Amino acid sequence: xxxxxxxxxxxxxxxxxxxxxxxxxxxxxxxxxxxxxxxxxxxxxxxxxxxxxxxxxxxxxxxxxxxxxxxxxxxxxxxxxxxxxxxxxxxxxxxxxxxxxxxxxxxxxxxx
Amino acid sequence: xxxxxxxxxxxxxxxxxxxxxxxxxxxxxxxxxxxxxxxxxxxxxxxxxxxxxxxxxxxxxxxxxxxxxxxxxxxxxxxxxxxxxxxxxxxxxxxxxxxxxxxxxxxxxxxxx
Numbered sequence: 001x002x003x004x005x006x007x008x009x010x011x012x013x014x015x016x017x018x019x020x021x022x023x024x025x026x027x028x029x030x031x032x033x034x035x036x037x038x039x040x041x042x043x044x045x046x047x048x049x050x051x052x053x054x055x056x057x058x059x060x061x062x063x064x065x066x067x068x069x070x071x072x073x074x075x076x077x078x079x080x081x082x083x084x085x086x087x088x089x090x091x092x093x094x095x096x097x098x099x100x101x102x103x104x105x106x107x108x109x110x111x112x
Numbered sequence: 113x114x115x116x117x118x119x120x121x122x123x124x125x126x127x128x129x130x131x132x133x134x135x136x137x138x139x140x141x142x143x144x145x146x147x148x149x150x151x152x153x154x155x156x157x158x159x160x161x162x163x164x165x166x167x168x169x170x171x172x173x174x175x176x177x178x179x180x181x182x183x184x185x186x187x188x189x190x191x192x193x194x195x196x197x198x199x200x201x202x203x204x205x206x207x208x209x210x211x212x213x214x215x216x217x218x219x220x221x222x223x224x225x
Contacts, residue, residue: 004154031211037152043200043215055210088152094211098142098162098204101213103154 002026006091006104013111018079021107025072025093032074033101034066037088046089049074081111118201118216126224131188133219135201136181142204144177144184145213149198158186158199163206191223 005024013019025032033056034046045058049068066076072093078085088108092101119134137144143162147155161168161177161184168175174187188195198220202213 033211033213035213035215042217043202045212045214048211050210056212058212090154092155097211099211100145100157100160101155101211102157103147105154106152108152 004091004093004102004104006089006107008107009105011107011109013081013109015081015083015111017081018077019081019109020075020077021089021091021109023074023076023091023093023104025074025091026095026102029093029095029102030072031094031097032068032072033092033094034074034076035090035092036060037090037106038086043090046076078109083111085109086111118199118219120219121217122220122222124222124224125191127191127193129191131191131195131221131223133186133199133221135184135186135216137184137201137203137214137216138182139203140206141179142206145202145204146173146175146186147200147202149200149218155200188221191221193223193225195221196223197221
């Protein structure tokens with residue numbers, strides 16, 4: 001079966017712009033989570049969606065937002081980009097709560 | 113914030129040797145998971161151990177969990193060059209609703225041929 005698909009793989013944006021990243025989970029997985037990975041802060045939880053509802057949110061500013069569609073596909077948006085937003089953004093899907101995750105290959109965002 | 117501390121931060125071994133890495137965490141958990149990451153790519157789920165389990169095996173991997181000490185270890189036996197990667201522990205905290213993993217800082221493993 002197809003894995004978790006994230007698009008685009010690479011992205012370069014300018015400070016102040018906004019960006020939208022996309023994630024298609026494994027078919028049948030209704031939970032989709034987003035993580036940010038940076039060399040300094042490591043892997044940090046952004047938010048989790050289940051059946052189009054945000055169930056959890058990490059400690060990130062309001063510039064970071066997300067949504068999930070009825071087909072479980074998810075998008076995350078970052079507005080007013082800052083240099084510090086440069087990171088690898090990872091999406092993960094899970095079949096059940098407290099279950100293993102399947103991660104996508106990530107979107108590497110560079111803000112210049 | 114990171115819940116887990118991983119030790120060591122980096123490990124260099126010869127092919128065929130065993131690699132052991134440790135993870136400590138702070139809160140009560142539902143389960144603890146280990147993931148592998150190759151060169152900044154996506155994470156690959158290796159093994160999940162529930163809070164009521166003490167040891168679990170999967171192929172060349174052995175994971176232990178000591179909830180009284182809030183610690184876990186991952187052992188990779190008979191390592192191969194292909195095991196070169198970063199390894200992360202992640203906890204699924206009891207108080208958290210839904211799915212939310214808190215990751216450790218990771219251990220970088222280099223397996224020399």
